Amino acid sequence: MSAAPQSRATPVPAAPDDANDLPASVWPEAAERDEHGVLVLGGIRATALRERFGTPLYVLDEDEVRRAARRTLAAFRSAAGAHGAQARVYYAGKAFLSTEVVRWVMEEGFAVDVCTGGELAVALAAGADPARLGFHGNNKSVRELERAVEVGIGSIVLDSWIELERLAAIVERRDARQAVLLRVSSGVHAETHDFLATAHEDQKFGFTLEDAPAAVARIRELDGLEFTGLHCHIGSQIFGTAGFRESAARVVELHAELLAGGDIPVLNLGGGFGIAYRPEDDPTPIEALATGIVDAVAQECAVRGIPVPHLAFEPGRAIVGKAGVTLYEVGTTKPVQVDDALTRLYVSVDGGMSDNARPALYGAQYSARIASRTSDADPVLARVVGKHCESGDIVVDAEHLPGDVAPGDLLAVPATGAYCFSLANTYNYVPRPPVVALRGGEARVIVRGETVDDLLARDAGLTATPTEGNDMPRMSQRSETT
Structure with missing residues (x-):
């Protein structure tokens, strides 16, 4: 692994009053x-x-992992419940995955998001209910998709036309039916490192908002695929709600358009919620994030006269990072x-x-x-x-x-704890x-x-x-x- 040149222009932090202290924002609660x-x-x-x-x-x-999981789940369920909707929270396994961690988060009420065959194998080895797993990734192989369908995975997030047809062939051959979401790129540029921003136009993930209707139409004409909703993730280590709110507005607009072709029960808005790595970092509390994002979705739905769909979220770093x-x-x-x-x-x-x-x-x-x-x-x-x-x-x-x-x-x-x-x-x-x-x-x-x-x-x-x-x-x- 060869490192890119490291900038030496990092601002010098102020000397702490006590170089022995343990700032609560970055250390586990019991430290x-x-x-x-x-x-x-x-x-x-x-x-x-x-x-x-x-x-x-x-x-x-x-205990820190479990505490963060309970707090996060309560925040999103409360925010969604205020608008008559339900919330499912997936743990983003890419942040940290082991069989023990899978068991912890599932015991706390989470589903689990995996993005490779290896991550799927870890979740299954932990005894995870396949119906509580979601499968991401921009290049899921035939073998990975075959395995996901075979075990009865809860949902697969489709990322490209090739993957759509690849999965269609698998379910037809197996005479199976598979729930899918369509990943879209909202065009919102998250305020984070370029390598962590995942919803701008020039990157590998998802369908554009313009191409999504045709992809959804193709899914709906296939007996083996069940279109359950849209998925959008704007990036990682994000503070504040502005990017999430703007992305939600654009995705709800597409959601409303697609309702003409049938019910869409779920809207998955991803994760990317930031944590403090240094004492001066000031991440938005998860309760404020949950309320801000869900309120934005509800407002956009109200403007269009449509019901608020069930919502899904995928925090990873926010669950294990500080632990x-x-x-x-x-x-x-x-x-x-x-x-x-x-x-x-x-x-x-x-x-x-x-x-x-x-x-x-x-x-x-x-x-x-x-x-x-x-x-x-x-x-x-x-x-x-x-x-x-x-x-x-x-x-x-x-x-x-x-x-x-x-x-x-x-x-x-x-x-x-994360990454x-x-x-x-x-x-x-x-x-x-x-x-x-x-x-x-x-x-x-x-x-x-x-x-x-x-x-x-x-x-x-x-x-x-x-x-x-x-x-x-x-x-x-x-x-x-x-």
């Missing part, structure tokens, strides 16, 4: 420090987690004189862009704290970097850490970390980490089983047993 200054997550000291599982380590607070914390061990530190007025301390950790690719991909910003102790040292401007052979291998671009941060310190980066594990890779043959879930003062591995032997096992050039000497631990890993 705290004990009497020795050690970070405690889910009732367990971070140093104990390092001793037991090693570093790098993804830590996921199960995740990544633990690293500091390996080296190095002061670098940037210019006459600025010195930056480079803090190298035992992970990097292999466990968090988002800073390299999007210029994503994170914060960090020493987790193994507190410090009275004056804070200094630091950049937390990884161990990979890329100058863009940055974990935290700009943060103030205590000036005495040193090798052996345990460093914690909050708000890493870090999902995008993890083995660049430079660095094994991927395990994921440990915390609940009730207990920790358990929910995704096993890799070792170098795991990576060598895939190398077809080896003529024998890797030797014991090659079974190197994953960084400073101690044990992954429960």
Whole structure:
């Protein structure tokens, strides 16, 4: 994986009053420090987690995930109920998917959105009811669609003419009937990174508003396909409701037009709700988002004299993002004189862009704290970097850490529950970390980490089983047993 050049123009954040504090907006609700200054997550000291599982380590607070799921579901159901409609909330599995997480969100009343055959397999392995699954993706293969129809998936979101005809052939051959939605691009440009905006015209997802009526007409003439509604997703990590409201207006206009051809029970407006990655971030509370989006749909429906359809939403990051914390061990530190007025301390950790690719991909910003102790040292401007052979291998671009941060310190980066594990890779043959879930003062591995032997096992050039000497631990890993 080669990183794009990382901008060095990131504004320098103001030094915090206390470089040991844990801002509530970015840390799990149960995060705290004990009497020795050690970070405690889910009732367990971070140093104990390092001793037991090693570093790098993804830590996921199960109670935080469940709390966010309940709050989100209640917000959308309340907002829809105020207009006589129902709301279904799908968990967007691409944010973080494992069998355990599937079980958590489904127990909290969610459906689950998958977008590949692999994600579908994980959901099914978790025991998910296929009727509570939705299948996304811009290039679903024949094999993936065959499997989805075979298991009785709840809905498939069609993304292109080819996919429409591909699915039509499958259901005809199987004498099956499949509920489908049509993904449309509303043309609304979300205020987010270009790579996260998904509803502008020049990108790969969905049908244009102009082409959608013909596609819906084709679906309706096929006995094996049941058109249940439109789907629109405008992007990710969005603050505020303006983009959602404008998109809703355009999609409701199309929805009203299509009603002439028959009932349309569902309107799916996607997800993309932002979270705080740094203390200065100010995301819109989920209750305000839900009310604003649903009110906008209701207003547009009222103008056209049509009933409010049942609504569906697909949050992912908003459910797992804040629940995740990544633990690293500091390996080296190095002061670098940037210019006459600025010195930056480079803090190298035992992970990097292999466990968090988002800073390299999007210029994503994170914060960090020493987790193994507190410090009275004056804070200094630091950049937390990884161990990979890329100058863009940055974990935290700009943060103030205590000036005495040193090798052996345990460093914690909050708000890493979404897209870090999902995008993890083995660049430079660095094994991927395990994921440990915390609940009730207990920790358990929910995704096993890799070792170098795991990576060598895939190398077809080896003529024998890797030797014991090659079974190197994953960084400073101690044990992954429960």
